[in-house]
Amino acid sequence: MRYIEQQTVVKRMNGRLIANAIFKYIFLAATLLALLALVILLFRIVSQGAGNLSIDFLTNFASRFPDQAGIKAALIGSLWLMMVVAPTSIILGVGSAIYLEEYAKQNRITSFIRMNISNLAGVPSVVFGLLGLTIFVRAMALGNSILAAGFTMSLLILPVIIVASQEAIRAVPGELRDASYGMGATKWQTIVNIILPAAIPGILTGSILALSRAIGETAPLIVIGVPVIIQFLPAGVMDTFTALPMQIYDWSSRPQPEFQAVAAAGIIVLMAVLLFMNSIAVIIRNKFDKRY
């Protein structure tokens, strides 16, 4: 008896190879299509907006003259916003993740909470804007300040940070925990010395990607009533401000075609900020990856 039928193998070989090739090209086409869209988008934006990019563009306030319009108020406003969003969302998010993974009992209530957090990640950002308007802007009387907008944005990205941190914490091998307990460490010591160091790349990558989302969101800011016509910089978190996506949105809705080019330049600045944040995420991941 022969286990491998030469004849059958040869007969089937062709079909298998064709299927192999077909799928290879299908996936290649999928990748290329996505890339093509990205390249066209980037090309359009850069070719439209590059002419307006200059130091003046970064250091001027918005203007009714397209050639004098600058993005200073929006850029600084977005950085202020991030200064509120980053600590608030990371502290709350990582804290919740640690609690849910390490302290909470694994019962129905916990899994119900988990499921809800995952669902929250899919809620449209306008809804978070309305929540922010009701709670922070009106009930807590923070007005359309950086603090109110920052808290709203934090709420928006919290689910993403919690889920990413939970995944990172869950990926830490159980033997490490056991070894730590075996050495007589308390839960807190284990979390600080073993779990967090091992989970930090995942947590930070998730957090920075979430922050990137926050910096590009427009809808919640519109709902909160963040102004776009503003000729001063905020001096503290209680001041009002404007942000990059608001400014870009405003410019792109102007009648004059010159403003479309200014909007494109604004998009380039926003993309540069995003790219900078994402590259931090990549660096952190590469630095701390490949452990355990």
Place this chain on the structure above:
Amino acid sequence: MRNWKFAMASTILGSALILGACGGTDTGTETEETGSGTAGEEATVEGSVIGDGSSTVAPILEGLVEEYAGAQPDVQVTVGVSGTGGGFEKFVAGETDFSNASRPIEEEEIAALEEAGIEYTEFLLAYDGLSVVVNQENDFVDNLTVDQLKQLWVEDGTTKMWSDIDPEWPEEEIVFYAPGTASGTYDYFNEVILEEEDIVSSATLSEDDNTLVQGIQGDPNAIGFFGYAYYIANQDTLKLVPIDGIEPNDETIESGEYAPLSRPLFVYAKNSSISENDAMYDFMQYTIENSGEMAQAVGYVALNEEDYESGLADLEALKE
């Protein structure tokens, strides 16, 4: 352990970078601002003024705020663009000192303001002519009457053909583009043309007027309407339709001859803000004095000199 410390260090370094970048630019501008603010020949005032409202009025305000920041660097003026209705909502909630509107205030809004105990004054800033446009390839529509406009835009359950409006026109389906229902532009059109009847259901509604412009440019059977400034910016690629034989232009809009589609642009100011807040009074004064010039610069039509003077007189009366 070492890696954990390193992670901490890089996190701290990262946030320090962001902080540093922000702080650095901040101090830079402050010195800049004090440098440019020394030229004040009038008495300087301090304070903050908050406005919101129509995105149609916003370009006028943007110019005013920009110039005003040079004249009174210590006054912080912010203006949002939530739309006429959205602006009034904030005005009623007491969150703003003034509200821009591209239509007169509505009964409901007056009632809400009364309930909230907010007294206000209406200031007229400029005129805009709602422009009805068609695709450039359209060679048959050279004029529309107000009745035809209504016939075109009101929903009547049928598929609208150009031949329904005028038998001489081709039997092709009309493609409609109109501003979104939250805009004052829609409200105004609704009031004077539709008279509260439903807008044709096949219409593409967009809050972004540039979407309308592009839509009409791209379809030979398209018709749409939007603010005069958007027509001016795209006049080479769109065909303007005169209404009852009158084209919108500076003269016909200002004189009101381009009726009923020439519409007023307003600022509604809170009386208590004017009397109690010097910055608000000063900014409103600046606004009324300069809005004519600014309106023309951004594609709208200025009022008569007398109208601005009567606005200033109203403002003066509120101060005392």
